[in-house]
Every structure is written in C-alpha cells, then in structure tokens.
Amino acid sequence: MNFKNILQQIEKADPEVYERLSGRRQILKSFGSKVAVAALPLAIGSMFKKAYGRTTDVVVDALNFALELEYLEFAFYHTANNTGNLIPAADQPGFLTIEAHEQAHVNFLTTTITAMGGTPFVPKHFTDSTTRGSFVPAAYDFTGGGAYNNVFNDYPTFLILAEVFEDTGVRAYGGQMSAFSGNALLVQAQQIAAVEGRHAAHIRLIRRNAGASELPAPWITNNIPPTTATQANYLGEDNTIQGVGAISIDITTITDGTGTVPKASATAAFDEPLDKATVTTLVSPFLKP
Amino acid sequence: MKLMNAPEDIQVKEPGYDVSRRRFFQLAGGVAGAGIFLASCKGSKPTDTYIGTEDFALLNFLYILQQLEAAFYTQAVATPELSITKDELLLLTDVRDQEIAHAGFLKTLLGKNAIPAIAPNFSSVTFVDRTSVYTFAAMLEDLCVSGIISACTYFENQAYALEFAKMATVEARHSAYFRDALTYNSFADGTVIDSNGLDMVATSPRTVLAAAENYIFTHFDSSKLPG
Numbered sequence: 446m447n448f449k450n451i452l453q454q455i456e457k458a459d460p461e462v463y464e465r466l467s468g469r470r471q472i473l474k475s476f477g478s479k480v481a482v483a484a485l486p487l488a489i490g491s492m493f494k495k496a497y498g499r500t501t502d503v504v505v506d507a508l509n510f511a512l513e514l515e516y517l518e519f520a521f522y523h524t525a526n527n528t529g530n531l532i533p534a535a536d537q538p539g540f541l542t543i544e545a546h547e548q549a550h551v552n553f554l555t556t557t558i559t560a561m562g563g564t565p566f567v568p569k570h571f572t573d574s575t576t577r578g579s580f581v582p583a584a585y586d587f588t589g590g591g592a593y594n595n596v597f598n599d600y601p602t603f604l605i606l607a608e609v610f611e612d613t614g615v616r617a618y619g620g621q622m623s624a625f626s627g628n629a630l631l632v633q634a635q636q637i638a639a640v641e642g643r644h645a646a647h648i649r650l651i652r653r654n655a656g657a658s659e660l661p662a663p664w665i666t667n668n669i670p671p672t673t674a675t676q677a678n679y680l681g682e683d684n685t686i687q688g689v690g691a692i693s694i695d696i697t698t699i700t701d702g703t704g705t706v707p708k709a710s711a712t713a714a715f716d717e718p719l720d721k722a723t724v725t726t727l728v729s730p731f732l733k734p
Numbered sequence: 735m736k737l738m739n740a741p742e743d744i745q746v747k748e749p750g751y752d753v754s755r756r757r758f759f760q761l762a763g764g765v766a767g768a769g770i771f772l773a774s775c776k777g778s779k780p781t782d783t784y785i786g787t788e789d790f791a792l793l794n795f796l797y798i799l800q801q802l803e804a805a806f807y808t809q810a811v812a813t814p815e816l817s818i819t820k821d822e823l824l825l826l827t828d829v830r831d832q833e834i835a836h837a838g839f840l841k842t843l844l845g846k847n848a849i850p851a852i853a854p855n856f857s858s859v860t861f862v863d864r865t866s867v868y869t870f871a872a873m874l875e876d877l878c879v880s881g882i883i884s885a886c887t888y889f890e891n892q893a894y895a896l897e898f899a900k901m902a903t904v905e906a907r908h909s910a911y912f913r914d915a916l917t918y919n920s921f922a923d924g925t926v927i928d929s930n931g932l933d934m935v936a937t938s939p940r941t942v943l944a945a946a947e948n949y950i951f952t953h954f955d956s957s958k959l960p961g
Contacts, residue, residue, distance in 0.1 A: 548931075550931045553932070618903075622895075622896050623896055627892050629887060631887055632883055632884075632887060635883045636932035638902070639883070639902055639903055639905075639906035639935075643927075644922065645907065646906070646911050646921060647914055650914055662828060663910060663911040664832070664908070687897065688843075689891070689894055689897050692845070699838030700838075701830070701831055701834045702834075706831050706838070709828065710828050710832045711831075714835040714836055714901065714904055715900040716900050
C-alpha cells in the first residue's frame with residue numbers, strides 16, 4: 446500500500462489537513478514505508494479520528510454494516526468447513542481460503558473502526574457460551590427459517606446460499622461506497638469488495654461445472670438468480686444504462702465489431718449496488734432474533 | 735468502435751496534428767515562458783498521445799486499460815486454433831463483450847477528450863495456447879482491478895470513482911475465473927490477496943500504466959496523470 450499517495454489525496458481534498466494534524470513529515474515518519482501491514486488500519490484510523498472527528502459517523506456506520514455481513518459470512522463458512530461430508534475434498538482448499546478471508550475482513554474492519562473511535566459491531570448473542578473468537582453460531586439460522594434445512598447436509602444447497610451471500614456481499618459493498626467518497630478508505634473498501642467478487646466467481650464456476658440448471662457464469666448475467674426464492678437478491682442487476690452526471694449510455698448500443706454488446710454481457714459488466722435497507726431485509730431470515 | 739487489431743485500426747499519426755504536438759505548439763506560441771517550453775520538451779516526444787489532465791487523464795488511463803483488454807480478448811476469440819472447450823469459448827466471448835462494454839462506456843464518458851484507438855502489442859502471447867492466453871488474461875484482469883482502484887481517490891469528481899467501483903468487482907470476477915481455469919482453487923490465493931484479506935492492488939495509476947505499456951506500441955504523454 447502506498448501511504449504517501451493516500452496522504453496526497455487527503456491533502457488535495459483538504460489543504461488544511463496538516464494544521465489539523467501535526468505535519469506531513471511527522472505522519473510520514475510515523476506511518477511511512479516501514480509501517481507494518483497489520484498496523485495500517487490502525488494508522489489510518491487514528492489519523493482520521495484526529496483530523497475529522499466530527500465526520501466519521503457516516504464512515505463508521507458503513508464499516509460496521511460491512512462488518513455485520515462479514516461476521517455472517519465467516520460463521521457460514523466456518524460451520525461448513527467443520528461439517529464432515531459436506532464439501533468434496535477437491536473443493537475444500539477453496540472454501541478454507543474463503544473462510545480465512547472473511548475472518549481477515551472481520552479483523553480488519555474491527556481494528557479500523559476501533560482506531561477511528563467507533564464501536565465495532567458484534568453479532569447478537571456474542572456472549573453465548575458457543576462463541577469462539579469471531580465465530581458466533583448462536584447469532585445465525587442458516588436454514589433461513591426452514592427454507593434451507595439441508596444447507597449443511599446437501600452440497601448443492603450450500604453452494605446456492607454461498608453464491609447468494611457472495612453476490613449480495615459484492616452488491617452491499619457497492620452500496621456503501623458513497624460513504625467513503627473522497628476518503629482514503631474508498632481504496633480498502635474496494636479491495637475487500639474485489640475479494641468478495643473473486644469468491645462469488647469461484648462458487649459460480651463450481652456450480653456451472655456441476656451443471657446447475659441456470660448455467661451460472663462467474664459473473665451475474667441479467668438478474669438471473671440460482672433459485673426463484675432468491676430473485677430479490679438479484680433485482681436491478683439487469684440494468685443496462687450506465688452513466689456519470691449528465692452523460693449516460695445504454696451499454697447494449699455499444700458495437701463490438703460484428704454487432705452490439707449482448708444484453709447478457711452488458712449487464713454482467715457492472716455489479717449493481719444495493720442499499721443498506723434492502724440488504725438488511727435480504728439477510729434477515731438468516732439472523733436469529 | 736474499432737477494436738480489432740487490423741491494420742486500418744493501428745493509429746496513424748499525421749505529423750503536426752497529433753494531440754500532444756498541437757498542445758506543445760499552443761504552449762510554445764502563447765504567453766508561456768521559457769520554463770514551460772522546456773518542461774514541455776522534457777520526457778515526452780511530440781508524437782506521443784497526450785492523455786490529458788486531472789479527471790480526463792484518469793479516464794483516458796482507464797480507457798487505455800479497457801481497450802487493451804478488449805483488443806486482447808477480440809484476438810483470442812478470433813483465433814480458431816485456440817485449444818479451449820466450447821464452454822470456455824462461450825465464457826471467453828462473454829468476457830470480450832464485457833470489456834468492449836467497459837471500453838465503449840469510457841469512450842462515451844470522455845467524448846471529444848477520448849484518445850484514439852491504441853495499438854496493442856501482444857507479441858508475448860501465444861494465441862493458440864490456452865495456458866498462454868489464460869495466464870495473460872489473469873494478469874491483465876489483475877492489472878485492471880489495480881487500475882480502477884488506484885484511480886478512485888484521485889478523481890476530482892468522485893461520481894466517477896463510485897461508478898467504476900461497479901466495474902472493479904467484475905474485473906476481479908474475471909481474474910478469479912482465469913486463475914481457477916489455470917489452477918483450480920487459485921482464484922484468490924496469496925499471490926493476489928494480502929493478510930488483511932484485501933486484493934493486492936498497486937495504488938498508483940502511474941505504476942499500473944507503466945505495466946500496461948509493456949503491451950502497447952502507442953507512446954503516451956501521461957505527464958499530467960494524477961498519482
């Protein structure tokens with residue numbers, strides 16, 4: 446990570462930032478090239494708290510919402526990876542990788558929020574005796590209230606939920622990006638979202654190769670869900686109009702040399718954001734009261 | 735939009751009408767002093783393709799990357815000897831069209847500020863060989879994830895950053911696919927994800943552009959590219 450670049454950006458957005466802090470040289474000295482990767486969130490967080498104490502609420506709220514989803518994903522994969530006869534041997538390394546990333550995200554977000562002076566989210570029933578570190582099984586009902594009773598017995602069912610959680614995670618991060626607008630955390634938020642995108646692509650490829658009926662590509666085609674019951678998680682993904690400000694274009698009018706971009710590809714080329722309220726509704730069946 | 739690597743699409747520069755050359759003379763003939771004149775001479779040749787300043791420079795930077803991807807997949811899909819399955823060809827064609835969409839979108843946003851078509855250099859790729867094509871594809875996708883994320887904090891108009899975030903996760907999906915297709919379960923391994931679970935990206939557009947230029951004949955004047 447190039448901390449100097451982040452500083453340059455902050456400097457550009459707020460020329461008086463060093464008056465709020467103790468001078469650029471001092472910051473670079475503290476958090477320069479030798480800063481440990483693990484300490485970076487702490488370094489950035491404490492800097493922002495110092496400089497922009499009044500405006501961190503929006504950022505902390507967005508980070509906490511992300512943290513809420515990461516706890517859910519971590520619990521989901523941790524349970525699956527510790528359930529015998531669920532994940533075939535060939536696929537186990539991939540799901541261990543994914544679980545490790547979700548754990549890392551929980552840690553990264555918790556550390557960053559704390560460093561910013563915020564209170565990190567913890568799942569309900571965090572004090573339950575079954576809690577082990579970031580694993581809070583008492584908080585979740587991955588059967589979705591009985592809709593997925595075989596989630597940890599039947600591999601295809603598990604894959605469907607995994608795909609939905611990852612795709613929804615990507616869209617949820619997309620919906621929170623505006624909270625980080627003009628903020629150095631926009632980089633980190635996108636770095637996490639990209640990893641969720643990789644997870645989603647992997648799970649989708651497993652399902653494609655296993656012959657899932659809708660033949661999922663590694664990316665989201667139109668608004669096609671893995672099951673009709675999960676359609677709500679994909680609404681809006683069939684958008685073909687993209688733009689910034691006054692300029693917009695229907696992507697299906699772009700020519701590809703032999704014709705125009707097919708709608709399937711035009712929609713797949715963009716992961717559409719979902720707002721917090723929508724995501725909260727979508728995950729609520731999997732949360733215990 | 736022309737994306738095929740056909741001879742007529744290779745950018746032909748007319749002496750005296752090149753964008754950066756015109757700018758050079760504007761500067762030299764204006765009230766600009768000798769210092770600016772010398773600064774303009776330094777580092778870039780008059781024949782270089784000038785990519786603009788600030789947000790336009792960043793947009794052209796991303797347009798270069800997307801053109802490179804679109805040209806690469808166009809050539810890969812058009813290589814009948816490429817030894818891949820029918821299903822793999824379907825996905826490769828899908829990726830091609832998505833990159834054409836990204837490139838066309840950026841061209842639209844740039845309008846008259848868009849640079850001409852770039853001349854890609856894929857001499858390091860063996861287009862009949864699946865491993866060569868997929869390895870290059872994964873590298874290119876990772877580079878584009880870096881490109882989009884590295885540019886995001888530099889945009890004066892943050893609306894660009896928010897819109898392109900929708901593309902970054904898709905490039906990451908592409909990369910994961912090609913990585914898995916080469917080596918199963920390598921979709922997000924330790925070579926691309928750090929210990930915080932973050933996609934390892936270059937944080938400077940300049941670094942990303944320098945890497946991309948290894949595969950492009952066109953020379954750019956990117957002296958005003960932020961970052």
